[in-house]
Amino acid sequence: MLCDAHIHFIPEELSRHTSFYKGAWTDKEKLFAFLERYRIAKALLVYPSTDAAANIKDNDYLCRLYNDAVSEIVSCNQRIVGTGLVNVDDPSTLAEQARRLKERGFGAINLSSSYQGKFMVKELELLFHAAADIGLPIFVHPQTINPIGFDRVNDPLLMPVLEYSFDSSMFLGLLMTEGVLQKYEAKFIFSSLGGVVPFLKDRFDRIYTMLRGRGIVKDLGSFPSQILRNVYVDTSGNSFSNILMAIDLFGADKILWGSDYPVCGDLDKDLSMLEELGPQVKGDITGRNFLSLFPSDTR
Secondary structure (H helix, E strand, C coil): CEEEEEECCCCHHHHCCCCCCCHHHHCHHHHHHHHHHCCEEEEEECCCCCCHHHHHCCHHHHHHHHHHHHHHHHHHCCCEEEEEECCCCCHHHHHHHHHHHHHCCCCEEEEECCECCECCCHHHHHHHHHHHHHCCCEEEECCCCCCCCCCCCCCCCHHHHHHHHHHHHHHHHHHHHCCHHHHCCCCEEECHHHCCHHHHHHHHHHHHHHHHHCCCCCCCCCCHHHHHHHCEEECCCCCHHHHHHHHHHHCHHHEECCCCECCCCCHHHHHHHHHHHCHHHHHHHHHHHHHHHCCCCCC
């Protein structure tokens, strides 16, 4: 069974307020045909953080517009598991917003790695607690609008390649250093292998050990590499060598295959390269790990 942990759909009403998310991003029938072509049994529909917020202004309205559209598309295609947006402008209501998403049948909560140039961790603790309590995973997509470093470098290639990756990596790092991954049992899924974090496994542990020895950093309870094993990540078209590094850090049971539709590359190649991992690990990454988070009756 093939499951896809990273697909996109932008409703037309929302797309009109964006500069990039047009065409295939709004075509529901193309999305359904994609799922059929690759025989994808389940797929997680996630929000890429668009520039619509700059034009709509009202975050409640934006969340409602997107969530209503996701609810509709999920009702049309039972292969799709929907993630819902929450309005982070009002942290006091986050627990109630999470519960409403659960009641509406959403499979997960969708967060961006940062908001308006700010990383939010302590402000979201009510959400983390509620997500753990009601059993809704939290999917984290890189912030595509004003990611970390955007104020210094605004380049059409460097921003999506580096700044998106660093934005996700920094948020994941803060969840660790602020104790969220240790304190809450919420299940986090980070897009695209969690940014650059898999490349820094040894450095995290080595620098942490050195700084702890000098009393510069607080006691995290265990080595960073052990704490980070609480996190799930999706592959989003990454190379086999990168996936191997992610397996080394997070564990094969925490890797989810993701296409990043509609910007996916050669999916046949992406899937065939996993054969080198053996049938058990490939089956975990392409299906079983997903179903452990989203049982087959999840809508």
